[in-house]
Amino acid sequence: MTEQPTLAQVAAAAGVSPATASRVLTGSVRVSTSTRRQVYDAVSRMGYVRQRAPRGTAAKTMADGVTAVICDHLPRLFSEPYYARLLSAAGAVITEHGTHLMVTTVTPTSSTLPALSGAVLIVGARERHPLAIKLSTSGVPVRNIGRPPHDLKLPYADVDNLDGGRQAAEHFLLTGRRNVAAIGGPPSLPAARDRLEGLVRTLQAAGAPDVPVAYGDFTAASGTHAMQWLLRHAPGLDAVFVASDLMAAGAIQALRRAGRKVPADVAVIGFDDAPVARHTVPALTTVRQPVEELATVATRLLLTGAAGIDPVLPTELVVRESA
Amino acid sequence: MTEQPTLAQVAAAAGVSPATASRVLTGSVRVSTSTRRQVYDAVSRMGYVRQRAPRGTAAKTMADGVTAVICDHLPRLFSEPYYARLLSAAGAVITEHGTHLMVTTVTPTSSTLPALSGAVLIVGARERHPLAIKLSTSGVPVRNIGRPPHDLKLPYADVDNLDGGRQAAEHFLLTGRRNVAAIGGPPSLPAARDRLEGLVRTLQAAGAPDVPVAYGDFTAASGTHAMQWLLRHAPGLDAVFVASDLMAAGAIQALRRAGRKVPADVAVIGFDDAPVARHTVPALTTVRQPVEELATVATRLLLTGAAGIDPVLPTELVVRESA
Known part of the structure; x- marks a missing residue:
């Protein structure tokens, strides 16, 4: 077996400082998307392991x-x-x-x-x-x-769920939406909570009104029900962030039935960039999470018995027609 | 624990003779669909086990x-x-x-x-x-x-794949089709072979011409390719039996592209009665296999450690629009 690469070698290969590489690998500090990609690419390529399991x-x-x-x-x-x-x-x-x-x-x-x-x-x-x-x-x-x-x-x-929520909020703010609502996933699931928190924090920091929230279970049907609930309890909403694309597809159906035009009356942003996002009418603006990359990185780390590396992969807003 | 029911008790509950019940349970002899259902229902209800595993x-x-x-x-x-x-x-x-x-x-x-x-x-x-x-x-x-x-x-x-193929052949014969082709599943898979054999045997017994066969792997794409192959090698075909509904959906696409009307020019019968069978245009005539019942029976027999019972559940032609 060849010798294990060091953190310094990984950092050099990624074109960043060892301190930055370390921050990326512990997932503790915000680092730019492109820097994170470079570091994870180097880790994957070189088989870097920060600390060996038994x-x-x-x-x-x-x-x-x-x-x-x-x-x-x-x-x-x-x-x-x-x-x-x-x-x-x-x-x-x-x-x-x-x-x-x-x-x-x-x-x-x-x-x-x-x-x-x-x-x-x-x-x-x-x-x-x-x-x-x-x-x-x-x-x-x-x-x-x-x-x-x-x-x-x-x-x-x-994946960086918090930052995904932040990107959705910024897109709403930049396109002049003021009354943003949200459909969250199960509140006991950290990923679902993080998406919502990223949205709400960013809106609050911009002085936007409180965000009414309904919860679903990631199915399309639950998205429809949650949207109907929001339309009853927050009829003035002009945007909704939905924590999964399937729920967003359900929410768009509820909006159509209620006579609200997407995006003219209500802008919708989903989360996932699942295949369904290209097939909704209008096509869904959504936060892409790199699912395959996430699975690949997690499985490699598991198989090599690596410890001390908890990667957080970047998410990215994909703008289509719904917002 | 209560005492195990006997075969005679199962037969009585099913309203058949013990000999018939035994034939159903060994799967060795053709018994009518309704009789088989009655016997399997009684077996499931009463928890009958013909012979205990260790x-x-x-x-x-x-x-x-x-x-x-x-x-x-x-x-x-x-x-x-x-x-x-x-x-x-x-x-x-x-x-x-x-x-x-x-x-x-x-x-x-x-x-x-x-x-x-x-x-x-x-x-x-x-x-x-x-x-x-x-x-x-x-x-x-x-x-x-x-x-x-x-x-x-x-x-x-x-499930009775052989009888499913037979039912498809009889439907083609009764509706005046003479030049029947087939798209089979992988020939090393017994279920796929049985479906084809049931069709071919029945057609041969009726004096129909040889059946040209192309093979697929149960995907829609393979159904499209197999249909294109058949249209080149047996352009006079007026009916096709396809060993799965997904492949049948692919075959219908190939027929449409080739300008053949379904069912006017070519009748199509699938196999499964999967959800897609209701969504093809025209809706698919198909052989229904009781997938959920099959899984339930097999799992119960596995969990009770039963031996000596190899049930074969009936299949049933569902006539819609494609044949």
Whole structure:
């Protein structure tokens, strides 16, 4: 085996200072999108590992495979395109490493642990999720997709949900929207909370009025219901930020039925840049999250047994027609 | 625990003779659709088990869960609606039993076995599939969804693919079609072969001409390509039987592009009764297979450790507009 690259070598390859590279890798400080991409590219290319997990982890993982534990109901595994994108990308990395991907689902309140061997990718762990708490203390190599809840200490990889919410808010402000509402995901899910917080903080800092919020569960139907609720409780709204594209598609349907034109009367911004975003009428302006890249980075870090690196990948506003 | 019901009690509950009930349960003789339904209903209701697997199987399964091994490429797990229907139904049974479903995929030629514990449902095992051969001799409780290939001895549950092909052929004959072609699934997959064989046998018995066949891999794109091939090699065709609804949707596109009207010029019958069958133009006439029921029966038999019962569930032609 060749020697492990050092942080200084990674920084040099990325064209940044070691201090900047370190900040990117700990995810603790805002760094520009392009800088982060350069550092993560260098990490991926060079196989940099900041701190090794206990010896033998990687070898054990190879033999026993990787289990992806999706914290959601089983039929959602097939109806939510996010999981297909995530697991297909993770599976490609795992196959390259000559081992197997297993997928299982647990409900967000489940406390019984499936028999797990090998390493574990957790997707969508909620606050006080008994299963995630057990896993975090089980000694099994584990990595969370998404920032873990505050009550859990787990290595993770995430996308910058907070910054995605900020970008949506800035776009609304720059295009003259004043009465912004939001449809959030489940409030016990950190990713959903971060998207909302990024939006609300930015609007507040600009002196905009309070943001009325309705919550959904990431399905299109829940987006429709949440939008109907908002139209009743905040009829003066002229913009809505929706925490997933499927919910945004549902919200656009509710707006059409209520006779509100998108974007003339109400601007809509989604989150994901899922395939559906190109097929809504009008086409959806949305915050793109790099799902495949997220899965690839998280799976590589899990398989190499790396510790001390919790990457947060940049999100990016994609402007189409709905806002 | 209450005493196990006897075959005679099951037969009485189903309103058939014990001999008929036995024939249904061994899948060895043609019995009418309604009789089979009655017997399977009685088996499900009463929890009949024809012969117990070694003691302890069921208890071990409960602790270690069930792994569904899908013999297909990972992205197909999400793009093929058959798997979503099958696994959602299996998952419901497994959850009722207080245990967990794991899902993994292996390519049709893979010989490396993921680390498996508990019981195993295999879906889509092909001939000379190294993995299925290993599983069939591993001592792990296992059940195949679909008749296993001839080189494998595995308990299974299946739908009557042969009879589905027969029903399609009879519909073509009754509606005056003479030049019938077919688009088959992968020829190493028993289900695909049975569908084709049921069609061809019935047409031959009626003195119809030879059936030109093209093969696809169950994707819509492969249906389009296969149809284009058939139009070049058998331009006089006036009917086509397609071994899956997704492929049939692709075939209809190819026919439209070639200027052939469905069903006026070419009648099309699919297989599955998947959601897409209602959305093709014209709506698809197809052979319905009871996917959810198949998964439920197979999973129950696996979890109870039953042996000696290999149910074959009836299929049924659903006539819409395309034939």
